[in-house]
Amino acid sequence: MDAKVGEIRTSSPASAVYKPRKSTARLSVGFILAKRFTLCAFANFVDVLRLAADEGDRSRPIMCNWNVLSDTMSAIPSSSGVSVQPNERLGDPTKFDYLVVVGGVMDDLTGLGSAYVSYLTQAAAAGVPLIGLCTGGFLLHKAGLMKGYRCCVSWFHHADFLEQFDGLDPVSDQIFIDDGERLTCSGGASSAHLAAYLVERHVGRAQASKSLHIMIIDDALRPEKPQPGVSMDISTRDPMVMRALLLMQQNIDTPLSVAELAKRMGHSKRQLERHFRSALGASPQAAFLQIRLTFARHLIETTDKLVASIAVECGFCDSSHLSRMFRQRFDMTPQEVRRHAQQSASIGEAQAA
Structure with missing residues (x-):
């Protein structure tokens, strides 16, 4: 059956059964997309991985691989109406170097489902670093996984964070924060810079620069770069x-x-x-x-x-x-x-x- 209009499908069928496998990639990333997630933040991050993974823009997942994870395998709608089809069920989180939670619009931040919270909690206990993109940091905080960590939020959502979330000091004067096992990002173009930061760490500076240049983005910015306000x-x-x-x-x-x-x-x-x-x-x-x-x-x-x-x-x-x-x-x-x-x-x- 053909994909619906406005739906992005990966190469794996929705009915594929998760099978643990070993990866030879230098950087492996799993994505959890919130309802009405921010497509821009997700796409920028993925495209940096895609372009760094292979020669030119051939897009083969050689040096990097990435998977959209789900507990139901249902298509996930973004805030723009475009849906993304997951290609892997929740399984062993330790197969990934990072797990990325992509947040959505503030009105729909009701929290992740219990299966996702359990999965992320298991990942955190095993030492897998968790990443919050855009309002993904909000969702990690709701899941109780940001205690003791700084959280980068967009200057646009700074007041929202203070109003809705106690016990965490939001940082909105940087484009992203690397706080060890928690990395958070203000979203938008800064998602590409965070991805390039990780590509440089695991794959190499040349691959990180190549990705950004093909995307017509200037050289990688460091985390302390101020957000435009x-x-x-x-x-x-x-x-x-x-x-x-x-x-x-x-x-x-x-x-x-x-x-x-x-x-x-x-x-x-x-x-x-x-x-x-x-x-x-x-x-x-x-x-x-x-x-x-x-x-x-x-x-x-x-x-x-x-x-x-x-x-x-x-x-x-x-x-x-x-x-x-x-x-x-x-x-x-x-x-x-x-x-x-x-x-x-x-x-x-x-x-x-």
Whole structure:
């Protein structure tokens, strides 16, 4: 029977019975796909393995192999509607060098089924490293398998993580984290960089570079590379400053001191200040204030929140403190900015009518 439209089938039939086998590949990876998993994160990771496994882009699983695992062998829908057909049943997890859990959209993160949790728990007990792609780290945490490990999450989901998961400190100022037997990744293009990192470790640097270059991706990025975040009206190419700015953005309501910021990043206060002066011509404190005021203006222009509430949300003592800093920065009070935004919106609506 032909595959359904929008369904990806592997070469093995869905009815294939799992048989333990020894692999000669240098890198063997098993994938567990969550319901409505992120196709981009999965595809980027797999394609790096595929291109590193053989000469050119012939795709034979020689130096690397990969399998999509399942307890039922039913096709798994991605968030884009494209389904992937598993090609191997859950069996002995120790046959793999890594097991990768690919997460999906936040609304469907109800957790993995009991068979998968049992399988991953068995793998962890046997020392098989577990990888969480995109929101896969959330699922590993739900399964109780992230205790004592750092977890990399996308800056976009940082607030979601804090809201839904206790007992784990999310890291969203790096593209991925290698914390020994747990590796987590923010998803998207960073999945390719994590895969290349593992290919370099097990197969070789040349194969890792070849994969990325064929995919038209620049040379492999190291785990500490900062994630691209939302616009803060501050631009720099200094990696240290970019990471610091992202940390500032994620702690707007409880501003960090420069000393605490430097400590979290593993640098000295003086070193961080020197990089800010060189990259931005400003101190970290001045940059942090600009980020908070920019965010405050965004809330004033786009929401009906009270100025007092916005002040607290943006780390100011009270509305008077915010108003004073706001006027110095924008030469207008918060109320004047809101009134101007409302007038502009009314004119736009009238013109469109």
